[in-house]
Amino acid sequence: MGRLIRERFSKDPDPFAEEFVASVEDDERLVPYDIEGSIAHARALSKAGLLNPKEAATVVRALRRIRREHEQGKWKLDATDEDVHMNVEKRLIQLAGRAGAKIHAGRSRNDQVALDLRLWTRDAIDSLLGRLSGLRKVLVRRARGTSDVICPGYTHLQRAQPVLFAHVLLSFHEMIVRDEGRLTDCRKRVDVSPLGAGALAGTSLRIDPRISAKALGLKGLFANSIDAVSDRDFAAEFVFACSLLQTHLSQIAENLILWSSSEFGFIELPDELCTSSSIMPQKKNADLVELVRAKSGRVVGDLVSLLTILKGLPAGYNRDLQETKPPLYDAAETAGASVQALTLAIKGLVVRKVVMEEAASGSEMLATDLAEYLTEKGMPFRDAHQAVARLMKRTATKGTSLADLTVAELKRASPVFEADVLSRITARESVRRRNSPGGTGISRVRQRLRQLSR
Amino acid sequence: MGRLIRERFSKDPDPFAEEFVASVEDDERLVPYDIEGSIAHARALSKAGLLNPKEAATVVRALRRIRREHEQGKWKLDATDEDVHMNVEKRLIQLAGRAGAKIHAGRSRNDQVALDLRLWTRDAIDSLLGRLSGLRKVLVRRARGTSDVICPGYTHLQRAQPVLFAHVLLSFHEMIVRDEGRLTDCRKRVDVSPLGAGALAGTSLRIDPRISAKALGLKGLFANSIDAVSDRDFAAEFVFACSLLQTHLSQIAENLILWSSSEFGFIELPDELCTSSSIMPQKKNADLVELVRAKSGRVVGDLVSLLTILKGLPAGYNRDLQETKPPLYDAAETAGASVQALTLAIKGLVVRKVVMEEAASGSEMLATDLAEYLTEKGMPFRDAHQAVARLMKRTATKGTSLADLTVAELKRASPVFEADVLSRITARESVRRRNSPGGTGISRVRQRLRQLSR
């Protein structure tokens, strides 16, 4: 519990309390950011004349050494020094002496931790954006390679209309595009320096926080010191973006799981991504993909943790904010790994074209085409829909299908039907014609793929 | 359950099932949007030659009449027609006959409901932004009126450093600014037309969805029809923005509740916003503000509902999506009312300047000023901190305070202290000097208020 700063107390910390309060375990990942922030702060102190040039050089050199020691595993955080900040400061004083003892002027752990977390989150966003771009590329590549494969399109998990399998893959692509948009918007609000807010009130020392912000490449600067130390919106917003992304991944995963079942049989996942059973020798399971589905629960849980922690806190820093870190770390790491897992799965999956097209060939899925045929010929759509519905009911009762009907039988259902209707009752023709913008029409999808391949 | 479209079935709906599945109760609010969308669709059908000019005019006229009938309470949604779309279509056919029966060509309830919800959400965002702007104005006005009032600044709910009360109010202002940013970013992703995606695959009719999008003033157009009908990201993102906003409101509320307590006594809420007790005649309670605090739970619950509903859904429209509506409506309405409640409370609160300044006058809050004084004189901050901490411990033991110390006593703690230190040990001087950018310094806060008043 910050032994360096316990002069005011008459008793040493209780060992259980010390461990309960410490945040070092998860915070090893903050070390490089804490050091980066301290180097920037040293620059601001130097400009303010609170470190002379020699002292500044000593401090920066020592901080870089701590970073190296940490990278090489020679130096680790110690719970008796409470947190990453006190650990780094203590080591800095060991290495840089009196100059090191000057580093904490005009700052507090409150603005420091806000800074560290912002720098960490900025990197986490960039890393996640990189992975999402990879996933999108794989989706586009697989869509390009399957752009002539027809499969059933579903609503309510019931076969609805034939679509291109590539169109389904590109529907996943659109989700990811929105996720990237949200992450990019969030990044703007992350990219703000809180350094210089001090404990909550700024400082009376003549330090210019714009210097450290610039050194860190942060675009914005806090406008209110009380808000700066207690604001964790950037964490909540990022974890939300991860939650919705992970929800998308759960939906993609659900499709892969369904498609890999014996009943669908649309795809097969490669052996190297599958597990077997300890008891059933025949089993091939897509555990990887099931775990991606499940991890949506994990990230939604992280989001709830964060929002519940923030609820009802009074103004100013409260230690509660420490508990916002584990869900932040967990969400970023879970989402990153899940994106990679699905990228692997989609890259490796084998498309069972014959099975898909067989499933898409059922003529009942062409009912809408018949109704649209009648509409083109001038019949109000609602009447056309009812006429075809009656036809469906009749064929269902007889156990036949639309494709078995003769023009004569169709004409009996509605005199508007003519011979040309027969050419419409195939899945390929149906897909070919759904060429409205954004539709599954073959030339539309190819056009979209060309756009995306640029 | 859509009796207009049950031709394929041999049985009437089960009455319990019909009620369970219907969504009419909460969807009265969608009526104007559904009609607006149908008018735009009529335009696209007309352009495509699927409605002739006379039919188009009849349809638009009938739709406007339905809107009027609904506004005047003469026409209401009926659960046996399942949802807003079938209700409007049925009434349209009653009023416009054969022309009305043509309206559903090239669209489906799947793209229709997505459209209605997007139009509703766009309005909900605009309305919320309007209320937030009102809250910000009240905060700035109250900050201007109290810009000389000093109060304790807190961390860990312990008195930390004196600050301007206006600086605290402006810290709330910053939260709201970020909320507005998130809502504005979200609005871009709401402002996209899904109309023309049909059930999931687009249409074979030559309808141009750009026409309806433009008629509705929607900036974007869907890129993938499967995604367009199942995307509820806009709802989730909006409800998240409401959740974080409501979390901020809960924090502001917590402060108001604390400040109104006898123990703090910093503010008083006006009688017209307070309730009394049915048993304790003396009570004056800030129920309004407590409810704002509690409603953060409500909106976080809405967000969880939405994300949990979306988890693991297979591609294409699933009826599960209907359940995303109640949390969407509830979050928007709760957040809107809560903003208004807090606006009233902040507008009406009486500031107890004397109490605040008395509370801010404790010299222990000036310990940091002393440490910064020593730092200015060249002492490393960590040493300065320890020297002052020892001083605090000593005065605490003796039961005196910093303000009681003589220069001689201070010099004994550190020879660096000189006579000029005494002028530093007042709350006003402390606040005056914290003039770093974003700090609580008097001239800084005034500068900020000038910026915000423009």
Next chain:
Amino acid sequence: MGRLIRERFSKDPDPFAEEFVASVEDDERLVPYDIEGSIAHARALSKAGLLNPKEAATVVRALRRIRREHEQGKWKLDATDEDVHMNVEKRLIQLAGRAGAKIHAGRSRNDQVALDLRLWTRDAIDSLLGRLSGLRKVLVRRARGTSDVICPGYTHLQRAQPVLFAHVLLSFHEMIVRDEGRLTDCRKRVDVSPLGAGALAGTSLRIDPRISAKALGLKGLFANSIDAVSDRDFAAEFVFACSLLQTHLSQIAENLILWSSSEFGFIELPDELCTSSSIMPQKKNADLVELVRAKSGRVVGDLVSLLTILKGLPAGYNRDLQETKPPLYDAAETAGASVQALTLAIKGLVVRKVVMEEAASGSEMLATDLAEYLTEKGMPFRDAHQAVARLMKRTATKGTSLADLTVAELKRASPVFEADVLSRITARESVRRRNSPGGTGISRVRQRLRQLSR
């Protein structure tokens, strides 16, 4: 805002605040419980001599009249009287005069609302238990009627081992049994009277709270008045029980949705529970069941609301507790309707025995049987598992199946195989033999059904 009790204020309530704070809309359902509680309280007052026999009779008569007026829709709650308690008290005073004005002695709205909610929740539990018992009966009946139907058992949604369809239905039954257990345990903690706790401290009047508790048939009595008025554990626990129940229902729903798909084709839902599409005339959708799946999100959201509201509240009644009501009501009503919806669906579903048995006939699902055969003959299970896995790999490569193998080929895989193995390679034999307690063995399942039919 309780105009009856605003004597201490100099201003009338603000109209927006009055509406924001009022809870009358959702609380119509509390009226009978509030009256029941008041009747019981009148009895305690009478025993304490605070109402004389005539006054007590007048009060009870008037309360019964209010109940009738409310049932008949002649009297409704009014938001300007804030809540159900002030509404009932005001009407009581109108009807019973001076005697009515005595009713609030020794109680407060704080203990009153806790009482009303407990009585409401007790009834909600009993009603839900009744519906669950109905669902279990339907499950048992359908299991009895299909106790010879074999279908694939799944793990990871991959076919694993053949099982009885009845065994799957009974696995749902077990979930419900646990839900009933949790509700029954929760009921004990609901069944406690808080009446007499007053605002928070009990009362100085000599009223015995055991009298009202007994009159209400409540088994327990509060032990601490501060706890009694702020405890909403009973609501949280009940809403959790509903959440887990609803999660079970979502799992059952997921199975019904999968089974109704063309790909599985195991069951068909009756027309009267299904909807069609406004655009696709052939569609038959199980919206009812999808909504049950989705509503798990709703109830989990209710639970999160409740817990988040309770987080961090200081001791004693806080108005935040009012916000625990909507999720409580919503969870109970959603769970009740969802149980009924699934009961209908399971009652009405048509079992496609031929399809199920065809799906279960794949010999790869008998791999475990072969491994267990080898184990019976003394081969260590791990070796048996590997031997059969190799066999599976070989048949997969050749495109044949286990059922095609001759004894000679089997012997080549392991000399332990003998001719009797052939009789083992059928789904029916596999199911017949899994007769361990709790297993899917035919006689085991029949035995279980006999137990449950008693």
Next chain:
Amino acid sequence: MGRLIRERFSKDPDPFAEEFVASVEDDERLVPYDIEGSIAHARALSKAGLLNPKEAATVVRALRRIRREHEQGKWKLDATDEDVHMNVEKRLIQLAGRAGAKIHAGRSRNDQVALDLRLWTRDAIDSLLGRLSGLRKVLVRRARGTSDVICPGYTHLQRAQPVLFAHVLLSFHEMIVRDEGRLTDCRKRVDVSPLGAGALAGTSLRIDPRISAKALGLKGLFANSIDAVSDRDFAAEFVFACSLLQTHLSQIAENLILWSSSEFGFIELPDELCTSSSIMPQKKNADLVELVRAKSGRVVGDLVSLLTILKGLPAGYNRDLQETKPPLYDAAETAGASVQALTLAIKGLVVRKVVMEEAASGSEMLATDLAEYLTEKGMPFRDAHQAVARLMKRTATKGTSLADLTVAELKRASPVFEADVLSRITARESVRRRNSPGGTGISRVRQRLRQLSR
């Protein structure tokens, strides 16, 4: 990914997939339970003749050796063997050879992991119950030591009526008693053996699962094998019990934080539990207690994770269930540590009796006593309430207080007042008289303390 069981595959696992799928990191804690379960299973196999006595002895000896190796850190789980089960089995085969290779007969990892988690949870409950009992004892001890201290009782964080500080502490005690009740009820549903359910269908080997259940001291036995492997209700229920407990802890923490503020000043926490500030030398912060408050968010997040993961899973084991483990572990460990933290805090806090009694001495808190006085004398309570409210308003306007009133002035407010009223207007008299069952009356609280000290 279970290399021991990959005979059916032609490719080695992908290294990323292998790590993504593995659960070894968190599962070290399951090792003793997995071994305990295997020893019990060996007994059942031996009884069934599937292990001869010598083999059984070898297996048990080897399992015990693995447990020792693990305790001593000589043997650790390895991610390439996927999970705890495959790791233990592999090591067992290394140590016990052919006998070891027999252990997996008649069981699967699906029933095994359900068993391990149940055994772990049973221990977690017992450990938590132990800590809760410790917290209750400290609460009772501190209540006994402060049973004459009067403090304000609050509603809406406004001073309401004077109460005993001991009564407040005992209100916390009541919450804990209910938490214990829920944990105990949950334990019944944990205490059930799933071993013998196999993968999902039981086994064809003649193994009696009652033998292993009995060896493990588990009271119940699964009734349906499909349910047995997929049921994680016990985890959800336990995590809910932890969530509600942690919510209680957050409320207790909130009180401690408020009471430790300068404004309340009711208590002081001991130095050894507090931290200071890196910048403000005077600060003494109750971080320990703030973290307890925050951790309620963490555990609620765990609960949401669990429920969301379970939502919509189809029947049978799905790998999603693996993700239920981290929230289960986290909730148990967070709750356990938080209970201990608060136990320390309550044990160590210093009660500032003088400050509390000064705060409780305000006569406005005695308004209810005056109203009850009038009620005793026959005035209807509602009239009495209004009379006193008018009195309060008058004194407030004049800036005096109830205690300043003369009998004459009181009589002017209501002729019912007589001289004996003056003796009622003290906090001690108020507390003394609130002697109704469960009330704060001094003799009531002492009586309760005697009950609890037994």
